[in-house]
């Protein structure tokens with residue numbers, strides 16, 4: 001945490017990048033297990049990262065995993081499970097994800113356009129929602145900024161739910177993003193990368209410094 005902002009650094013594939021993020025004050029470290037991502041950690045990398053990072057801070061990120069895949073992510077030792085998905089996924093599937101990992105550990109990242117209301121039917125299944133920038137045809141990790149005032153309105157509408165601001169955050173815009181959105185938890189990935197899956201240590205330092 002820096003000031004009153006909690007921070008997740010996502011898309012890690014190297015232990016040293018995660019350890020630097022922790023040293024700087026990261027609250028959560030994200031490892032992507034989706035095979036459509038340029039930042040996907042292999043099974044061996046995911047196991048190493050999970051074993052190297054503190055309990056309670058390890059987040060496994062995937063896109064609409066099967067039940068078997070989600071159970072396997074749990075076996076790798078992750079604490080929280082961030083699932084990106086399109087709204088055509090049946091509520092029964094979402095209920096099953098919630099049952100498997102626990103509502104308190106499920107971070108739902110629904111893919112919905114800015115002109116559509118937040119899908120409140122999802123609220124019973126997770127305590128935490130990641131609001132990532134919508135881009136047609138891409139489920140998560142767009143690297144583009146979203147609607148920060150819309151995020152502030154969402155938080156005001158559902159005060160008992162934890163929302164995480166994601167999408168295109170960087171050392172250059174994080175201060176303004178937090179000011180406009182009121183976000184208490186932020187998620188950064190491509191904005192602090194040297195290349196997909198590899199963090200740029202100067203950018204990482206710059207991101208945390210900007211919040212200080």
Ligand SMILES: O=C(O)c1ccccc1NCC(=O)[C@H](O)[C@H](O)COP(=O)(O)O
Nearest residue numbers: 010037140141143166167168188189190
């Ligand atoms: O980053 C990806 O490649 C990705 C692919 C599919 C689903 C999620 C993905 N990333 C999630 C994240 O890294 C973050 O949670 C978040 O979306 C922020 O990403 P960025 O806009 O790059 O900061």
